[in-house]
Amino acid sequence: MEIIKKVSAIFLILIATSCTELQQVVNQLPSGTTLGNEEIANGLKAALDKGIEKQVSKLTKTDGFYKNQLVKILLPEELQKVDNTLRDIGLGNLADEGLRVLNRAAEDAVSEATPIFVNAIKGMTFNDAKTILLGNDSAATDYLVKTTRTQLYDKFNPVIQSSFEKVGADKIWTSLINRYNAIPLTADVNPDLTDYVTGEALNGVYTMIAVEEREIRTKVSSRTTDLLRKVFSLQD
Template sequence: MSDLIPVSPSRRRLLGLIAVAPVAVVAACSTPIGTLSPEEGVRRLLTLSSQAAFARLIQPGGFYDDQLTRLTVPDAANGRGGAVLAAVLRTDAVQRRIAIAVNDVAVDAADRATPLVMDAISRMTFSDALAILRGGGSPATDLLRRETGGALVDAMFPEISAGLRGDAFEILTAALGARSGFDLGGIATSLSRQASDSIFRAIGREEAAFRADPRRTRDPLLIALLSGGRF
């Protein structure tokens, strides 16, 4: 487990929103059976999967404590700065400190990604929603990732870039920042891409879990659609 860090006010608000949102989805299930379209079914599946993924990721240690989503310190100093980076990271203790700091920054950056993902889901259209529902794996998440493109990377970059200049990274920045040609922005971009990839992997895992056990959705209509039922 990573070192405990306090939950920021903004993250507490976001956790509250995520906690409340599934209630709204389940409440919508009072709709009479027969009125849920496959397209709405995909949207509900993506919403539930994203809510579950972000609820995990934005907890303290949410990225670092999970092998599927853990970010690694990018070797942005490879080449001219490779020897310096190797010296800075020569001990396990330093490596772990920087890795935890990197992942904690990603937790904060996920605050920016969450509303973007939810908004994208609400606006998406599905040309063959039934095929998506009946498929295996995480086809809905794959489609969501294609639809959002690099928007998550762009959304998280400012937060990650600012985080790299924080006190937690004084070892890394002091050792490498003075080197000619060292690009802190390059590391921020790399971490933003990693964080985006981790978010979609987390959403995809939740989608696959809901498909494997539709009853976990607590949505009678979605259960029927995922189980191949007809209305």
């Protein structure tokens, strides 16, 4: 896949140009480490590849968000009453469609994440790599949050807005909210959900990366190659 080719090329460049810096990191690793510079760098590459390719790519598929209970986007808390009320009066199908278009917009946006993750990996120093390798169960995810969240937000937001327009989400939500506002004794609501869905989409991306990182760090059986087993044994 394209992500693997891009990330592999990036790490080859880093390895070729930054051996001195990497050696300094290797020297700080626990005594008894016998892995070479290239093995350590490639092990980290493989772990990041696996998290992004295996987990994040799932989110770009139809129902990648909508049928994944870890990341499914629900209405914001202040609008839960809209969903509940519509279901109570027999408009559950309308409520379901409203949720579906929110999740479809997120699925459209996640395709924008790959090049930004590639750039974050490209900018990773070997001190970053050491911190990730010997860090806690979410160190790699935390690094990506720190280095990509703002850029991803800026990419996701217009895609989500466009997706809303493409699938008619604005009309669906106008219909949903108007029906809700017509119910006696309810307070009118007029939400702008683009920012909310953007934030939830970002949370979903990082959640799925964290799932794979935790698996690799805590379960030897999830280290599916000799290289992953060797490199991540350093942090066991």
